[in-house]
Amino acid sequence: PERRHYSVRTMNMNEPGIAWGMLGDLYVVLGEKMGPGAYAMRLHYKPLVRWIWLGGLLMMAGGTLRLIAR
Secondary structure, X not given: OEEEEEOOXXXXXXXXXXXXXXXXXXXXXXXXXXXXXXXXXXXXXXXXXXXXXXXXXXXXXXXXXXXXXX
C-alpha cells in the first residue's frame, strides 16, 4: 500500500495493496497519519470476489449453448 500527497492541489491519494486468491481478496489501505512515522491501517476482506466472473462466464456459455442448440 502507498499514500501519495499532491502539493499542487493539496490532495492525498491512497493506493491499496491487494493480495488476491480463489477464496477472496485482501485489501490493505494506509489511513491517516497518527504520529511521527505512524499511520492507521485498514484491512478489507472481500470473500469469493473472483467467483463473480465465473458466474458471468457460465451465463454466457449457457446462452451460447442455447443459441447453438436451436
